[in-house]
Structure formats: C-alpha cells, structure tokens
Amino acid sequence: VYAICLIDSSQNELSNNDCISGSMDGIAVLGLSEANDLLNNTCSSNLGFGVYVNGTGSNNIEDGVYSYNMYGIYLDLTFSNVISSCTCEFNDIGIMIMNDYEGAFNELIDNDCSHNLDQGIVLVESHENILDNNYCMDNGAGIYISQALSNDMMNNTCIVNALYGIYMVEGYYSWLSDNNCSDNPNGIWIEHSNSVTAQYNELTDCTTGITVIDSSSVTLSDNICTENDIGVSMTGAPYGQVLNSNCSGNAQYGVYLNAATNTRIENCMISDNSIAGVYIVNTDDGRLFLNSIVENWYGVFIESGTYNVLSENEIKDNTDTGVHIDSAPVDSYLFYNIFTGNFRNALDDGITSLIRYNYWSNYTGVDADSNGIGDTPHNITGAASNADPYPLVYLPGTPVFVLEPTDQIVEFGDDFIYDLDATSSSPLKEWRIDDTVHFSISNEGVITNIVSLDLEMYEPGEYPIQVTVENIYNFTTTRTFTVFCADTVFPIVIGPADYSYVEGTTGHTLRWNATDLTLESYYIDVYRQDGYRLRSYIGEFNSTSGFIEVSTDGLAAGTYNFTIIVQDRAYNHGFDYVIITVTEPGGPHYTIPLEAFLLGIGAITVSLIVVILFVVFKRRSP
Known part of the structure; x- marks a missing residue:
C-alpha cells in the first residue's frame, strides 16, 4: 500500500528514495513517529499522496519532488512539522494541512507549489502555522485557508492562478504580509473572517486587488493595489481600515465600500481611477482622512449612506467632480478638505450635508479681517443649495x-x-x-x-x-x-613656581588657587625623589573657588614633588605639581637630574589618575 511506511518510529532519516507510481502513498509517517527527516525524496505519480503524515509531529520534510499525486504532501492531525524547499507540482493539491484544533505550529518555507489542479497550499482547521516565501503559480488558488486561526503568511508569491492568489474563509487573527498576489482574478479574498491584517502586499493586474466580504475588523495597510479593475472592495465589512495604501490606476474604483459601516480610509494615494477614487454605497459612519484623491473621474462618489465624514483630504484635478453627493445620502460631513483643479469641486444633491472649513480653489470672496476665513460663504453646486459658510483662504494642514x-x-x-x-x-x-x-x-x-x-x-x-x-x-x-x-569643563588649578629652601628653616608653604563651577574635592600627594609617597592630603570645597595651602616645613634635604588633583561634581579633573628642593645647611643642593625626576613623577601621576578613575568607576557602578 505504501512504498515506505513508518509506524511509531522516531528519529529516522529517509533520504534520496524514489517512490513512484504506487497504488496509494509514496511515504507514510503514522502513529507516534516523531523527529524524522525526509530528505530529497521523489514521490510522484502515486494514486494517493506523495507524503502522508498523520497524528505525529516534529518531522522535517526537505527538498525532493512530490508531483502528480492526489496531494503532494498531506499533514493530518499533526504539529510542529517543517516542510521546506519541496517541489509539489501537478497534483490535485500541492500541500494540504488539516484537522489541527489545538495549534499546529507547522512551517512551510521556500516550497514551489505550482501547476496544481485545485490549490497550491491548503490549510483547513489548522492553526498557528507559518507560510513563508512559497511560490504558488498556475493553480486554482495559490493559498487556500478555511476555518483557521492565527496563521501568518509572508513573502509568498501567488500569481497567475485561475481564481485566487490567497483565499481566506472563516479565518481569524491572521496576518498576510509582503505577499505578491498579482495577475489573478482575485488577488486576496477575505470572507466570513474577523480580525485579519493584510499589509505590504502587492496586487496588480487583478479583477479586484483585495476583496473583503461579510467580515469584520479587517485592516488593510501599506498595500499596493494598482492597475486592477478595483483596487480594494469591502462589502458587508464593518469596522475595516484601509491605511497608507496605493489604490491607483484601476479601471473602475480605487476603493469600493458597500455596507462597510465604520470603515476608515486614511493616508492613502487614490489616483487615476477611471470611475471613482472612492465609491461609497449603503455605508454609514465611513471616515476618509488625510488621503490624496487626485486625477480620477470622480474623486469621491457617495451614492447612499449616513454620517460619512471627509476630513483633511486633498481632492485635486478630478475630471468630473471632486466630491459627488448623490440624492440619497444623509448627513454627509466635509471638513478641512482641499479642493483644487477639479472640473467641479463639489456637487451636493444630498440631504442635510454639513460642509465647513474647506479650501476651494474657485472661491471668489475676500478675507478683510485676516482671520484666514472668507467673509462670504462659498456656494456648492447641486439640488441641496448648500454652501460652505466658512471657506478657508489658506490651505489647511499641520505645521x-x-x-x-x-x-x-x-x-x-x-x-x-x-x-x-x-x-x-x-x-x-x-x-x-x-x-x-x-x-x-x-x-x-x-x-x-x-x-x-x-x-x-x-x-x-x-x-x-x-x-x-x-x-x-x-x-x-x-x-x-x-x-x-x-559639565565638561576641567577645573583650573594655578600654583606657585618651583622653589627651594634650606633644611631646618620654617614658614614654607604651597598655595594653589582652584576654580570651577562645581568644585568638589582635592587630593595632594608628596613624593620623594625615589618615588616613595611621603604624605597625602584630602579635602573638600564649599564654593566655586578656593585656596589650598599646605606646609612644606620639616622635609629632609632632597627633591620632592607636590602633586594636586582637583575634582568637580562631573568627575572632571585639573592638576598641577610643584618641585620643592631642600638643601643641606651650607652645603650643595641635594638633587637628581631634573629630567629623570620628572619622568618618574609623570609615571606616578598617570598611576594616580588611573586609581582615581577606578574609584570613579566603582562609585558609578550600581
């Protein structure tokens, strides 16, 4: 029945097998068979499935050809499997995954599921799967999803299929991102679904780029829906959103709303559509906000519906009318829109439309009080005999x-x-x-x-x-x-010049003047000529300047370095040193070569600064 069958067998590798023209399935993995690798197998022309996996998980199906079967690869009641880089062509269905009620977590990556009679990839009652970078061309539908939750479909190419690029029915909480669904009758079709997001998809040369029907809370964001008959169609689709998308160059409509209550269209480019940029029918509480609606036949056509609001849109260069309000709409609102270059900026045949604070390129009134609002109303063409009583004389918009x-x-x-x-x-x-x-x-x-x-x-x-x-x-x-x-300024320390005195005499002092806006403390070290630290002084400041005075009395004959380091509150440091030479009474100076002494003192000073920086680091550490 099966060319190869694993039953309750795990951690096997099946590679480079030819399972061709079998009476049922090429390879079957059944029961508690987990963590098996099926690599580079050819399972073609079988009456059943190329590969059949049932009731198991964590298997890896990679590379290979699975063609001319009923299904190329079929996963039933499975979880956490990976199917990658497989060719599943000329089957009834390329890859089929179904019946995973608890969460499947399967991954389908880099597969070619083309030229299948029905669908390239099918998910039925299978949840939390990832479909990434699959190629689905010349099928009935590229990807078909039914009764499925929380699936992510990204970077897939679903083109030149007979009916749909991606078809979703009864799908919930799923993401469709960065897919190319061009050159299908229907690019992406979402039906009887809820809380689905489709973003960054490309949909061109379709009858309809994206169709949402009888679904709720569907968000369409950053999509390219151009050169179709209709860019986006939402029918029976309340609480939807069309955001940041390009819906241009379509043969009929950029965006079509029918019974799409509480739908928001925001920040979209809607241009060069042959009938209307946006067509609204039987829709209440629609919101069009910050869109660029240019060079269509009609910019916006409202056939019927109530409480639809157009605000802050650029409505420009439309061939017939910028906004057409037909006779049936009630309480349409137009606020802060820009109407320029249209053959007719607006026509209002509706009922109780409220039109306020718009910019009209054909307004002929004046603004004598310079408040930015015309002193006389702007009349609106149409049977409603409406007017904008507060026409703007400057273009509205944010700074x-x-x-x-x-x-x-x-x-x-x-x-x-x-x-x-x-x-x-x-x-x-x-x-x-x-x-x-x-x-x-x-x-x-x-x-x-x-x-x-x-x-x-x-x-x-x-x-x-x-x-x-x-x-x-x-x-x-x-x-x-x-x-x-x-505080990036180092403290300034000004000290006296080097000097000498005779051993045993008194009244000898060193005096430094330190200045800084945030003086905090000072350190003085006294070094003998052999580098031994003889004395240390530590003190604090209570002002932005201060004198530091130390006695140098009582030193034996020799040469000494008095080094001061001044620190401010930002850990900036200033320093100075003074060389004191003490001579024997009536005798020669007791010195070593100055160059050698300074070299040694320089090394000591560097060491002292390193110690200070270490202390700073310790103080700053949590």
Missing part, C-alpha cells in the same frame, strides 16, 4: 518643522537658547512648551531657560521638553526632546 527638534546639550552655567523653525500653509499662531518652570518659548519659536539648569549627582541634568506649534486653523504639531545640562 512642519524645518529641522526636526533633537536632544540638546548645554554647558552648566551657560544660558540655553534653541531656535526652532516651522512652516505652515497658513500663518502660525502660537508656540507652547510644557515645562514652564525651567523654560520659556517666544512667538518666534526660540526656547530659553528662565532659571539656572543644574546637574544630577555626578551625571548631566535631564530636562524633557514637549513643544507644540499651532497655526490659525488650530492644527498642531508636537515634538519631544531632552535638554541635558552637562
């Missing part, structure tokens, strides 16, 4: 920063000044800043500190800022950044 605000660093003790610049199609009205305890902002966008900025303990001070710019139409842009107050 834009010329340079994006970035985090800033100010030196401790310095004044902070940051000049922001923003542009807007309408005059700017106001700048605002949230931290009014430390900063102020002028009408020109210049931020200055109003109190001295301080440091944190041993760290730069941090001042988060939120700044907002607003134009006369109350559009705002907000950015956040942080001002860091840092």
